[in-house]
Amino acid sequence: MADTSDFKNGLCIEYNNDIYTIVQFQHVKPGKGPAFVRTKLKSLTTGKVLDNTFTAGVKVNIARVERRPYQFLYSDDLGYHFMHRENFEQLTLEPSLIENPDLMLEGQHVEVVYHADSETPLACDMPPFVVMEVTYTEPGVRGDTSSTSSLKPATVETGATINVPLFVNTGDKIKVDTRTKSYAERVKE
Secondary structure, three states, X not given: OEEHHHOOOOOEEEEOOEEEEEEEEEEEOOOOOOOEEEEEEEEXXXXXXXXXXXXXXOEEEEOOEEEEEEEEEEEEOOEEEEEEOXXXXXXXXXXXXXXXHHHOOOOOEEEEEEEOOOOEEEEEEOOOEEEEEEEEEOOOOOOOOOOOOXXXXXXXXXXXXXXXXXXXXXXXXXXXXXXXXXXXXXXXX
């Protein structure tokens, strides 16, 4: 058991018969009335984000979760297949447990979050950024920056489509943010 003074980003708690991780929190002490904690919680089972307010000092159960290192092998109609990097056991996850699975490269290292009490996988955390090669994009037209967003669609090696700046060409390597599925920067060889 813990209370609201133990809240920190990334802490996993049991709330409303589900397991949530704290994405954001803020202690608020208004001039009138009791103190409270405003939080943004993300469900590890469904991925939904909800805003919740806890009264200061309220007790919550901390969920025991473990992060285990895995390597992505391949995907097929059964799901996404991973191998544990230390004991080589294999695991198959459904796409709903992975955020932006279309950015997953074969051989990529990930962490699978397990509920320690029930030994069930809850989520697959990809690294925040991955480097990918652009396999196809239209050539940028010089001087075509009059529009508010000077971005164009580009297909990367996994088949995902990312909006990139006009100067990115086919064959370039780019860094992609896996959380927002957006272009971060061009990578020099």
